[in-house]
Amino acid sequence: AEARFIANNPLSKAQHDLAIGTLPGGNTRTLLHTSPFPLAMKQGKDSYVWDVDNHKYVDLVGELTAGLLGHSHPAIHATIQHTLTTTGLSLGATTAHEHAYAALLCARFHLDRVRMANSGTEANLHALAGARHHTGRRKVVVFSGGYHGAVLGFGEGTPGVNAVDREDFVVVPRYNDLGLARRVIGGVEGLAAVLVEAVQGAGGCIVGGREFLVGVREAAREKGAVFILDEVMTSRLAPGGLAGEMGLEPDMVTLGKYLGGGLAFGAFGGREEVMRVYDPRVPGSLPHSGTFNNNTLVMSVGKTALGEVYTPEVCVEFNEKADGFRERLKGVAKGSRLSFTGKGSLIGFHFTEDGTENITCGEDVKGKTRQDLKDLFWFEMLEAGFWVTRRGLIALILGTPEEDLDQFVEAVKAFLGRHKAI
Ligand code: PMP
Numbered sequence: 001a002e003a004r005f006i007a008n009n010p011l012s013k014a015q016h017d018l019a020i021g022t023l024p025g026g027n028t029r030t031l032l033h034t035s036p037f038p039l040a041m042k043q044g045k046d047s048y049v050w051d052v053d054n055h056k057y058v059d060l061v062g063e064l065t066a067g068l069l070g071h072s073h074p075a076i077h078a079t080i081q082h083t084l085t086t087t088g089l090s091l092g093a094t095t096a097h098e099h100a101y102a103a104l105l106c107a108r109f110h111l112d113r114v115r116m117a118n119s120g121t122e123a124n125l126h127a128l129a130g131a132r133h134h135t136g137r138r139k140v141v142v143f144s145g146g147y148h149g150a151v152l153g154f155g156e157g158t159p160g161v162n163a164v165d166r167e168d169f170v171v172v173p174r175y176n177d178l179g180l181a182r183r184v185i186g187g188v189e190g191l192a193a194v195l196v197e198a199v200q201g202a203g204g205c206i207v208g209g210r211e212f213l214v215g216v217r218e219a220a221r222e223k224g225a226v227f228i229l230d231e232v233m234t235s236r237l238a239p240g241g242l243a244g245e246m247g248l249e250p251d252m253v254t255l256g257k258y259l260g261g262g263l264a265f266g267a268f269g270g271r272e273e274v275m276r277v278y279d280p281r282v283p284g285s286l287p288h289s290g291t292f293n294n295n296t297l298v299m300s301v302g303k304t305a306l307g308e309v310y311t312p313e314v315c316v317e318f319n320e321k322a323d324g325f326r327e328r329l330k331g332v333a334k335g336s337r338l339s340f341t342g343k344g345s346l347i348g349f350h351f352t353e354d355g356t357e358n359i360t361c362g363e364d365v366k367g368k369t370r371q372d373l374k375d376l377f378w379f380e381m382l383e384a385g386f387w388v389t390r391r392g393l394i395a396l397i398l399g400t401p402e403e404d405l406d407q408f409v410e411a412v413k414a415f416l417g418r419h420k421a422i
Helices: 002-008 009-021 074-086 096-108 120-135 178-187 209-221 239-247 272-279 294-309 312-333 371-383 400-418
Strands: 043-044 049-050 056-059 115-119 137-143 169-172 191-197 227-230 252-256 266-270 337-345 346-351 394-396
Touching: 002 009, 002 371, 043 178, 049 337, 056 400, 074 294, 096 115, 096 239, 096 266, 096 294, 115 120, 115 178, 115 272, 120 191, 120 227, 120 252, 120 266, 120 272, 137 178, 169 178, 191 209, 209 227, 209 239, 227 239, 239 252, 266 272, 312 337, 312 346, 312 400, 346 371
Parallel strands: 137 169, 137 191, 191 227, 227 252
Antiparallel strands: 043 049, 049 056, 115 266, 252 266, 337 346, 346 394
């Protein structure tokens, strides 16, 4: 399969050979590196992408959830055009676009106050800074397999606590293990915050149990620490995010991805009592800067994305449909080494020695992952016309036609039929 990949993609290879001269490894997002070389895409339209060798793919990468609305949603394009001509680019000032989007974010995600940033990574870093300022403490509890941004990764496949001080982070070695979480949280001196995802996205689309998440919140509260729910990926799964759906009542929430309508975005918000640390009218408050925090294009397009396109009704219907899709995939993969996890439009796929479907934390599959099969799957799905991540995440796009999803189920069935030993 790899030999065919090389033969079929000469222009991607040529581009890679050039790129390694200027970018370490030839790209600027490590996640997108694939051996022997990554495919270079040249265009996206609706729910499809085309590579430089002119192959067309159904886009199941969905820009790692940021591409929820697809490549050419007319309302998104129209808003960008409109803002560009009527307001212009960043104005070095606060604008009505920013105020309107803040109001919408607060209403949808049950936040008293919100602040904007440029990425999910930034949102989490600012939330942690706020929690530290609020509590006057430093330590943060996170979970193994958790991913909170480029410098805040805590899993085997997602390490990267490199630009922040490792000593400040205490990692609970198993997600979804409340007893363990309680013991770890209880034992930390000077705890400022507990930071957790309601579904570990990059960690393999592993769904957190409600009892676990509520228990973690309570353990954080008992310590006087701030409970921060990272909804950078999960805010797409329910109209008020999973905090709303599961009734988690976090002190702070971090957001990002599709909420920038496809442009760079991050936000963090929560209870007034905590967010007050960012109020410049309060003596001793914490400065929060960022040249592009409130840039006009993102503020306006984000508001269109959330307010006009991804309405609560659309969100519910989309994720229900996605649940059905995952169930069909599970049915096809039954009895094989392939299994599917996730919730709604966030889908994870795993190849393990025993094909376990019961994955509650990264440690459940530790040492059992069959990377060779995952790689083979990736090569063969590309040949069948499906763009999926190499590592095992499928993030559905709102406008993907039902027939494309049907065909993907068929392609998975055919893959398992060709490789009966899997
Ligand atoms: N938190 C979570 C849960 C994420 O999935 C991501 C991105 N994959 C981030 C934070 C970081 O967001 P960004 O890539 O926009 O910095």
